[in-house]
Amino acid sequence: MGAFRKRPMRYPIIFFMLLFIVAAFIMSTNSIMTAAVFTLVSLAIALYAWRTEKYLYDDTEAHIETLSYRMNNVGEEAFLQMPIGIVLLNEAYNIAWVNPYMQNIIKEQSLVEEEVALIAPELSNFVKQDEQTERTVTIHERKYRVLYKKKERLLYFFDVTKQLQIETQYFEDRTVLAILFVDNYDEITSMMDDQARSSTNSLVTSILNDWAKEHDIFLKRISSDRFMAVLNRSILENLEEKKFPILDDVREKTQQRNVSLTLSIGVGTGSASLTELGQLAQSSLDLVLGRGGDQVAVKNPDGKLRFYGGKTNPIEKRTRVRARVISHALRDLIQDSDRVFVMGHKMPDLDSIGACVGVRKMASMNKVSGHIVVNFDELTGSVGRLMYELKANEELYTSFISPQDAQPLITEKSLLVIVDTHKPSLVVDPTILQHFEKVVVIDHHRRAEEFIENPVLVYMEPYASSTAELVTELLEYQPKHDKITMIEATALLAGIIVDTKSFTLRTGSRTFEAASYLRTAGADTVLVQRLLKEDIDTYIERSRIIQTVEFAAPGIAIAHGNEGEVYNSVLIAQTADILLTMKDISASFVVALRPDGQVGISARSLGETNVQLVMERLGGGGHLSNAAAQLPNQSLTEAIAQLKSAIFDVMEGSSET
Numbered sequence: 001m002g003a004f005r006k007r008p009m010r011y012p013i014i015f016f017m018l019l020f021i022v023a024a025f026i027m028s029t030n031s032i033m034t035a036a037v038f039t040l041v042s043l044a045i046a047l048y049a050w051r052t053e054k055y056l057y058d059d060t061e062a063h064i065e066t067l068s069y070r071m072n073n074v075g076e077e078a079f080l081q082m083p084i085g086i087v088l089l090n091e092a093y094n095i096a097w098v099n100p101y102m103q104n105i106i107k108e109q110s111l112v113e114e115e116v117a118l119i120a121p122e123l124s125n126f127v128k129q130d131e132q133t134e135r136t137v138t139i140h141e142r143k144y145r146v147l148y149k150k151k152e153r154l155l156y157f158f159d160v161t162k163q164l165q166i167e168t169q170y171f172e173d174r175t176v177l178a179i180l181f182v183d184n185y186d187e188i189t190s191m192m193d194d195q196a197r198s199s200t201n202s203l204v205t206s207i208l209n210d211w212a213k214e215h216d217i218f219l220k221r222i223s224s225d226r227f228m229a230v231l232n233r234s235i236l237e238n239l240e241e242k243k244f245p246i247l248d249d250v251r252e253k254t255q256q257r258n259v260s261l262t263l264s265i266g267v268g269t270g271s272a273s274l275t276e277l278g279q280l281a282q283s284s285l286d287l288v289l290g291r292g293g294d295q296v297a298v299k300n301p302d303g304k305l306r307f308y309g310g311k312t313n314p315i316e317k318r319t320r321v322r323a324r325v326i327s328h329a330l331r332d333l334i335q336d337s338d339r340v341f342v343m344g345h346k347m348p349d350l351d352s353i354g355a356c357v358g359v360r361k362m363a364s365m366n367k368v369s370g371h372i373v374v375n376f377d378e379l380t381g382s383v384g385r386l387m388y389e390l391k392a393n394e395e396l397y398t399s400f401i402s403p404q405d406a407q408p409l410i411t412e413k414s415l416l417v418i419v420d421t422h423k424p425s426l427v428v429d430p431t432i433l434q435h436f437e438k439v440v441v442i443d444h445h446r447r448a449e450e451f452i453e454n455p456v457l458v459y460m461e462p463y464a465s466s467t468a469e470l471v472t473e474l475l476e477y478q479p480k481h482d483k484i485t486m487i488e489a490t491a492l493l494a495g496i497i498v499d500t501k502s503f504t505l506r507t508g509s510r511t512f513e514a515a516s517y518l519r520t521a522g523a524d525t526v527l528v529q530r531l532l533k534e535d536i537d538t539y540i541e542r543s544r545i546i547q548t549v550e551f552a553a554p555g556i557a558i559a560h561g562n563e564g565e566v567y568n569s570v571l572i573a574q575t576a577d578i579l580l581t582m583k584d585i586s587a588s589f590v591v592a593l594r595p596d597g598q599v600g601i602s603a604r605s606l607g608e609t610n611v612q613l614v615m616e617r618l619g620g621g622g623h624l625s626n627a628a629a630q631l632p633n634q635s636l637t638e639a640i641a642q643l644k645s646a647i648f649d650v651m652e653g654s655s656e657t
Contacts, residue, residue, distance in 0.1 A: 082101065083101055083159065084099075084101065084156055084157065084158060085098070085099065085101055085102035085105055085144065085155075085156065085157030085158075086098065086099040086101070086102055086154070086155070086156060086157075087102055087111075087116070087119070087154070087155040087157070088152075088153065088154055088155075089116060089127060089153040089154070089155070090153070091153075093115075093116055093124075093127050093128065093153070094113055094114060094115055094116065095111045095112055095113065095114050095115075095116060095118070095119075096112065096113075097112065098111050098112075102157060105139055105140070105144075105157070106118070106119060106139070107140070116155075119137075119139065120137035120138065120139055120146075122135070122137055123137065123146070123155075126146070126148065127148060127150075127153070127155070130150070133147065133148050133149075133150070134146065134147050134148065136160065136164075139157075142159060142161045143159070143160050143161045143164050144157045144158060144159055144160065144161075145157075145158045145160045146158075171233055172232060172233050172234035172237075173232050173233070173234070174232060174233045174269075174270075174272065175230065175231075175232060175274065175277065176230075176231045176232055176233055176235070176236045176267060176268065176269045176277070177228070177229070177230060177267070177268045177269075177274070177277040177278055177280075177281045178228075178229040178230075178231065178265055178266065178267045178268070178281055179226060179227070179228060179229075179265070179266045179281045179282060179284075179285045180208065180219075180226065180227040180228075180229060180263060180264070180265050181225060181226055181227075181263070181264045181265070181266075181285055181288075181289065181293075182204055182225040182226075182250075182261055182262075182263060182264075183261065183262045183263065183264055183289075183293040183294065184260070184261065184262070185204070185224060185225035185261060186224060186225055188200075188259060188260070188261065189201070189224075199257070200254075200257065200259055200261075201224075203253065203254065203257060203259075204250070204254070204261065205221070207246075207249055207250055207253055208227060208246075208250075211246045211249070212229065215231070215235050215238065215239065216231075216235060217229050217230070217231045217235060218230040218231070233269060236267065236269060236298070240298065240306065240308070243308050243309075243652065244265070244296045244308045244309060246263065246265075247262070247263055247265075247294060247295070247296065247308070247309040250262060250263040251263070251294065262293055262294035263294065264285060264288045264289055264293040264294065264295060264296075265284075265285070265288070265295075265296040265297070266280075266281045266282060266283070266284030266285025266286070266287070266288055266296075266297055266299070267280075267281055267284055267296065267297065267298040267299065268280025268281035268282075268283075268284060268299055269298060269299070269300060270300035270301050270302075271300075271301045276301060280299045280300070280301065281299075283299060284297035284298065284299040284305070285297070287299075287305070287447055287449070291307075291310065291446035291447050291448075291462060291612075294309055294310060295307055295308065295309040295310040296308040296309055303449065305449050307613060307616070310610045310612070310613055310624065320473075323470075323473040323474060323476075323477070324477050326457070326459045326474060327473075327474040327475075327476075327477035327478060328477065329457055330362065330417075330440060330457060330459075330474060331362070331366060331477075331478060331479075333415055333438060333440065333456065333457060334362060334363055334366045334368050334415060335366050335368065336413070336415075337368060337413050337414055337415035337438065338368070338369075338411055338413040338414060339368065339369050339370070339371065339409060339410075339411070339413075339414045339415070340359070340360070340362075340363035340368055340369070340370045340371070340414070340415045340416075340417065341370075341371050341372075341373055341406060341409075341410070341414060341415070341416045341417070341432075341436075342355075342356045342359045342360050342363075342370065342371070342372045342373065342416075342417045342419060343356070343372075343373040343374075343416065343417070343418055343419070343427055343428050343429070343432065344356050344374075344418075344419050344420045344421065344427070344428065345420055345421040345426045345427060345428070346375070346378065346426055346427070346428055347378050347569050347570075348374065348378060348379070348383055348420075348428075349382075349383065349420075349495075349498060349499075349570070349573075350382055350383060350386065350468075350491070350494040350495045350497075350498045350531065351420055351466045351467055351468050351495035351496075351498055351499045352419060352420040352421075352467070352495070353372075353374075353379075353383050353386060353491060353495070354467075354468040354471075354491040354492045354493075354494055354495030354496075355419035355420050355442065355466075355467040355468050355470075355471045355492070355495060356372045356374075356419055357372070357396070357488050357491040357492065358468065358471035358472060358474075358475055358488065358491075358492050359417045359419060359442070359471055360372050360396070360399055361475065361482075361484055361488050362471075362474065362475060362478050364482055365475075365478045365479045365480075365481070365482045366478065366479060370399055371399050371400075371401050371406060371409065372399050372400045372401070373401060373402070373403055373406050373428055373429065373432065374400055374401075374402070374428060375402065375403070375428050375429075376400075376402060378428075380568070380570075381534075381568065381570045382494075382498075382531045382532055382570070385530070385531050385533075386491060386494065386531050387400070389487060389490075389527065389531070390487060390491075392487065393485065393487055396485075396487065396488070403428060403429035403431075403432055406432060407432065407435065410432075410435045410436065412437060414435075414436060414438070415436070415438045415439075415440065416432070416433070416436040416438065416439045416440070417439075417440045417441075417442065418439065418440065418441050418442070418443075418452060418455075419442045419443065419467050419471065420442075420443060420444070420445075420467040421443060421445065422441050422443045422445065422447065422448070422450075422451055422452055422458075422460065423448060423450045423451070423452075423621070424450065424451075424452050424453075425450060433452065433453075438456050439452060439454070439455045439456060440455060440456060440457045440458075440459075441455045441457070441458045441459070441460065442459045442460075442467060442470055442471060442474075443459075443460050443467060444460070444461055444462060444464040444465070444466055444467050444469070444470060444499075444623075445460075445462065445621065445622055445623060446462045446612055446621070446622070446623060446624070447460060447462075448616065448621040459474075462623065463508065464508075464510070464511075465496060465499055465500045465505075465506045465507050465508065465511040466495050466496050466498075466499035466500065466511075467495065467499075468491075468492045468493075468494075468495030468496045468499070468514075469495075469496050469510065469511055469514045471492065472492050472496075472514040472517060472518060473510070473514060476517060483521070484518075484521045484522075485522070486521075486522035486523065486524060488521075489518040489519075489521040489522050489523035490518075490522075490523045490524045490527050490528060492518050492523070493515060493518045493519070493523040493525070493528055494528045494531055494532070496511065496514065496515055496518075497528055497532070498532070499626070501577060503515075505606075505625060505626070506623070506625060506626070534574075538571060538574075541567070541571060542571060542574060542575045542578060544562075545559050545560065545561055545567075545571075545572075545575045545590060545592065546559055546575060546578065546579065547559075548560050548561075549579065552589075552643075552644050552647050552648075553647065553648075553651065555584060555585060555586035555587060555608070555609075556585075556586070556587045556588075556589070556609060556647060557579050557582075557585045557587070557588045557589070558588075558589045558590075558591065558640060558643065558644070559575060559579060559588070559589070559590050559591070560590070560591040560592060560636055560640060561590075561591070561592030561593060561636070563593075563635065563636050563637075564593065565592075565593060566593050566594065566595050567592040567593060567594065567600075568594075568595070569594055569595075569600055569602075571592075572590050572592050572594075572600050572601075572602045573590075573602040573628070575590045575602070576588045576589065576590040576602040576603060576604040577604055579604070580604045580605070580606065586605065586606045586608045586609060587603070587604065587605040587606070587608065587609040587611055588603070588604045588605075589601060589602070589603050589611075589614075589643055589647075590602045591636060591639050591640055591643060592636070593636065594630065596630075597632070598630040598631060598632050598634075599630065599631040599632075599634045599635075599636060599639040600628065600629075600630050601615065601618065601620070601628060601629045601630070601631070601639065601643060602628050603615055603622070603626070603627045603628060603629075604625065604626055605624065605625040605626075606625065607624060607625055609647075609650075609651075610624045610650065611623075611624065611625065611626070611627045612624050612627045613650045614627070614643070614646045614647055614650045615627035615628060615629040615646075617646040617649065617650065618631060618642060618643065618646055619631070
């Protein structure tokens, strides 16, 4: 203000100086009267100008002082009364001061010197962290966004309860699309007369309409076995919380009419685009059907999936027509290739090696060079004994090559066939996949989220006992000028016998037909038994693992190896198989350390418990009755704790991947 007060004097002084100069000039002209008149007029003007400026100055100064006073009052009022909580902390991160609004929020008589955790427990660590400056806390059932100024040790609390409620309402009202598919509807009703078909149709429609009406879902039938459902996210969350009991309703109510119908549902959620929701729903349904049906898959745009159901064994519905079509398509792909490479999964079993031998035979039948890619260090146990027998067939034995030897042979026209797995991470060498433009997948496992990218042909049948069974069926429709040899037929039969536990699990009429074809081709059952023989040390090791058995739930047994002791993956699987043959055990899990440093889990079931869902929660997969998983960087104790948690969760009905 001091500088401002000097302003009224500035212009009069300048004016008087100019007046003096002008008067002096006039006087120099000897016109005293003119100079006197000019001087008086100039003095009057100067006085008026000075008084006017002084008035403006006084008025401006008064306005500024009033404004400054009001600003101070407003700042103090805002600081103390504005609806924003303010908390100042001392060096010990205790409360030093709070504004009245914050005091009213906490509803305590005094907060000074109290710990900041008194406001919200999570603030105790929050104020001591360097990287976090903002978070949301709950105080007396209201939500507050907390902004932290670390340098000043100052906390601001903004009430965002209504904002979060609006956001929640927005997300709850977002559209969700679902496609419902009645498994085997056409196959089952095609054999019925008109009255039975009409009755079955009315039953299914009634069940689904009642379910839709109960949950406020718009349901529209789009074909004989498909329905389209429109709902919102709030309804979906309610259905997920109940684990989709509609699956059980359809299964149980149709069984009462002696009709084995199940329901598969693909759900698309999490996107504002209806087109994308439809694509997600269809993708989810395809995945469910690839896993055997009787399940629900909920898919988000980020690819994350949640599974529900899957409690029943898939009903066989593949036909010889499909096998013939796939075989002919594969024949065309082989004939258009210069070389065929076949690759199974890591740590191969007889099913994987047998299927590889069968596909290599298809290449030979079509006069195309075939190679089986393996890691020779992993060919142990029964697979090692099979390799010893294969040495008698030099042409077949030399077709086994390592990934390093395979890469120089790959060209743009080469074909890669993946057998007994569909996960890129499980193949013998994932890097080889990048060198092929044409990839075929043949597998009998239920489809998982992870899948080989852009295959030109996929033959996945979770209803089959083994991949060897699928390959055997495909062989029947290949050119007949090059017949299958005894050792090739034996390798395929060994794969079927291993995966069916000597035709006791997952066997259908097609399984015995495939075995019959192989037996006709000269498969040696005595040689298969020799391949499956085990030594005494293995038997003793397996017995020691069985001694550790405990029950996680009625009928669910868990056994484990010794901490720090390494076990062969085949031994782990065999132990799970043996446990399943014992009284009062319907599902078995064996946990042990593998040679690669991971904790391996083998799971087996008689069908009452879906061990595939349990293993998928741990990053693995497989079949409803035969699955496995590997856990890196885990102790046995930690792995068993995770396994039990997954078992209990799946028993409640859900699985996430």
